[in-house]
Amino acid sequence: MTAPLDAPGKTTEVSPEAVLAGAGVKAIQGRSLGQIAWMHLKRDKVALVGAGVIVLLIVIAIFAPLIVGLLGHPPNEFHQEMIDTSTMTPKGGTGISGEFLFGVEPVNGRDLFSRVIYGARISLLIAVLATLLSVVIGTVMGVMAGYFGGWVDTLISRTMDVFLAFPLLVFAMALVGVLGQFEKDLGVTGDTLRIGLLIFVIGFFNWPYIGRIIRGQTLSLREREFVDAARSLGARGPYILFREILPNLIAPILIYATLLIPTNVLFEAALSFLGVGIQAPTATWGGMLSQAVKFYNVPHFMFFPGMAIFITVLAFNLFGDGLRDALDPKSSR
């Protein structure tokens, strides 16, 4: 896994996360970054649309009960009267009507609209918190590795390599199962337990991606003139770390956090799709898709959760791209 970490400046370009990001990020320079960034962002219509959709999604997630109360039915409520009992499919094909905006699920007639809306809660909650976890671990580890160098760097870098060598999805699947046995010890059950587990597993396995970038950035920042200047002025380790280096890391952290969220949305959906996500009856997009596969003869069932995933991921990607362009004037657009 060790792409030549010894060649500073190259690090970011050879790391897999660049695949997600689309381009390498060089160390961020310049002053009044916030202003410049805002200036750029304002002009980037596409990114603004992405941001708008994100805000909308968050609002939907937070006010899900309200929205569903107005426009739908409780997400787990059965409407078997909507189902043809011989084929188990919705009467009239989809069941879409003013009452059921997205139609109903086969078998039990649950309101698809409500379930997609509630699915946003799980999806965003897990994706955002898992990202936060990755960012925290990744930043701490990356800064330590980059700043201290030597054996600390070696240890952390190798650890990251080990993490990156695991088949992530398989491992996460197995781990959710294994850790689920600790239910009694953790003192939580049901959705809380599962959400916690998923956040942990997804977040914990993704930190090396952020860690590598932060390490590379720290490494190159450490050699910069302004750090040298601070050092020659008598500044000590902690001061340099917190006042000189960390502020300069905020931009890449922000960018990669924004770009990690959609990956995690996909990750959570994949785990739910494979049957190891949140348990029944709680609605998740991936879980709905995995049920919908069996009922490919009623395509609306896969269409709505699929589109929900697509729109969410796309919005974060658009915004993340825009943010990168805005925060990193050197990256070409």
Add this chain to the structure above:
Amino acid sequence: MNKRSALAFAAAGAALSLGLSACGGGGSETKPADGSSAAPAAADAFNAGLEAVFNPSDKKGGVLKMAISEDWDSIDPGDTYYALSWNLVRIYGRSLVTYTPAPGAEGRKLSPDLAENLGESSDGGKTWTYKLRAGLKFEDGTPITSKDVKYAVLRSMDKETLVNGPTYFNDWLDLPKDFKSVYKTPDVNTDSAIETPDDQTIVFHLKKAYGGFDNFAALPGTIPVPKDKDTGVKYREHPVASGPYKFDKVEAGKQYTLVRNEHWDPATDPIRKALPDSYEISLGVNADDLDNRILSGDLHIDLAGSGVQPAALGRVLGDPALKARADNPTGARTWYTSIVSDVAPLDNVECRKAVIYGADRVGLQNAYGGEFAGGDIATGLMPPSIGGWKKLDLYPTGTGDVEKAKAALAACGKPDGFETIMAYRADRPKEKATAESLQQALAKVGIKLELKGYPTGDYFALYAGKPDFVKKNGIGLATNGWGADWNDGFGFMSQIVDSRTIRESGGNYNISIKDKEIDAKIDQIFTETDVAKRDALWGEIDQRVMEQAYVLPSVWSKGVLVRPLGATNVFVTGAFDMYDYLNLGVQ
């Protein structure tokens, strides 16, 4: 029977459609036991293959193509416990007796196979004697003797090596104490259990009398195995054929091909037609693709025999031409939810009743696939095709009776309801749907369920089937299902209602029924020699189970099977409630 634990959405087909049972169970007058030539030919219509042979023919040749979306335990006759496998094994192996290849209830009757006649009992039903036919040979030409049958039975009892098969011989044969297994103690004399006075005769000695021993003799465990070819667990890499076909290619989990066994002599075998030249069996085929290929005629048989997938179901039932090709048998299988009487407050019968009253029975039927693919709403544990079955009417079968449930809760001292945990097999969509339906319905009467999915593979060994785990985790409800090993009370009920079969170490299929009265009735059954009285007692046990509300039955399972294009002698056998695999031919 652990019929197809690996096949998630099993709905076993079964012999008696409801219509048939209405005209009185055994009333079928279809005669010929020896095949289809004289049986009425069926027209192309819905359920045409249930009581008549569709497309009867004696034409030989062709390749019969079968497929299955998963895999089953083993092709080793001594190591298999799937109905589909018990059905299929008969094309390459011959047991002492077997099920008559005939449609409907007739298919449940036994015909002698290796043996000349059905078993002769003596010693009040404790000793059973079979005489083998003359001229029987294995695929390598060596003659089959009664010693090979004895060896096969004994080896199938080694549950450390061959873990999958049933345990009837272990439980009933009178074996010496120092006998461990044919592999560990090959020299121990086992004549107290099975004697082979000559090469044609085999005599079984039981610990206690049992009138239905022929059902044991029909188990694949009596298919002869030559001792010098037995390689323990590896025997499944090439079971030696005694039937008309032998294995040509064995690729575990992928493909089997069978070709004609030249040493099988039709003169020794009155029930088999042996029509196709070969069989091609593909495993691990995508389930939806499998359905589509059967519909298009590219494939003959879905080995699982449990019916089409949801997507194809819509197509088949929605298109009259396709529906005319479908059969919809009811299986000797019940899907139900155990109500665990060890876990408070379900230790109180009124609280258990509240669960049954509160359940949405239509919703549970839908969870299993509705009236065609799921089955009829079950009012008792025992399915209608089992002898001694009587219709019970203890609980309403509508969408949930809130008032009665609340009254029962009040009687139980829990007027405001209670909370408990419901276990289901996580990767079985139908069981998940069952749990969701119960959760919704019971919430209306104040019973709050927390749903917990467990892995299918360990469900009985480590979770729902392990008393310790169930109690410790407060699991009040656990959904599961059971199919008959054969169609009588013993074959269906004995493993799931007798509290003495429960082992603390786990692996129990009886999750909730611990009742002294039922145990006593079972003991009474074993001493009862009259079949009708025995059947009646099983019926009484069924009633007791429901009165005490130990289980909430969902459906007596049904499946929508699609008759193959271009295949002959197609009919549903009452023995396995799927197409009979013994005499299928290719047009």
Add this chain to the structure above:
Amino acid sequence: MVTYIIRRLIGAVLMLVIVSMVTFSIFFVVPRIAGATSEDFASRYMGRSADAEMIAVTAEKLGFNDPIPVQYGRWISGVFVGSEFDTGATVEECPAPCFGYSFIKRQPVWPDLVDRIPVTLSLALGASVIWLLGGVATGVLSALRKGTIFDRAAMSIALAGVSLPIFFTGIVSLVIFSYGLGITAPGGSFTPFLENPVEWAYNLLLPWITLAFLSAAAYARLTRAGMLETMSEDYIRTARAKGMQESRVVVKHGLRAALTPILTIFGLDLGLLLGGAVLTESTFSLKGLGDYAVQAIVTNDLPKIMGVTMVAALFVVLASLIVDLLYAVVDPRVRLG
């Protein structure tokens, strides 16, 4: 150079050892901490007739009572010298490399893996060729025509591509192209290459395209960004100033520099994919390593999970090793210290 290679080799081996230790701990140590007994491990390998005594015997026989390091040591030694398993009737050989023995299926894991590698290999290679060519070509064209309608359209599609889960696009394309129009093979179709290359390609076409679409999108974005960056470098200007043909400038100077990091990532992606394209395989019912892993997890067959994880890790480590070595050859800036 030689010392560098040796160092990296040792590193790779060490990495595999650590991965195997971590994997082993998660499946064999963590459940114990959660309270599982040796009998619990054993009971899942027993039929329903097992009583407590038989389970205890099996637990002992399968070595679940031994200290964890001993169990781990046995696993590792199996990989190199093979091992034997007492199945009751016979002692089963599990010849080296023994990546575990499935007590549920009574088979060594390795032959299963060998059996499934061609499926995953076919899927990964085919898809990766498509996405590499498609992605890079799109990226270069986009970069050269920056700001045109083509660029915008291509980049929009690319962005949509990276935002779609394969288990969605896969099923949708199956429903449309295979079950609806009938022009591609249905799910679960696979023919070995040597048996019939045409059928092999036909059967895999849909999974290839679906999988490639996702990655091609990412590569297109990456190539475009890389090209834009290199094309603004001084040496490109110099080359142009020399009067070099534009096409040569693009290919020889621009693309070459932009391609180096892409090839690196390609190597790593391919390594990951070879370890099992879990979602693609499960969507298209292909019996590859990823599907094997999922089945092993569903049936809780620990030796299988262990084996497939290790093989997947092996691919990743190998891929990164090869990439590193190639990199050292291609890019003189890399210090071989």
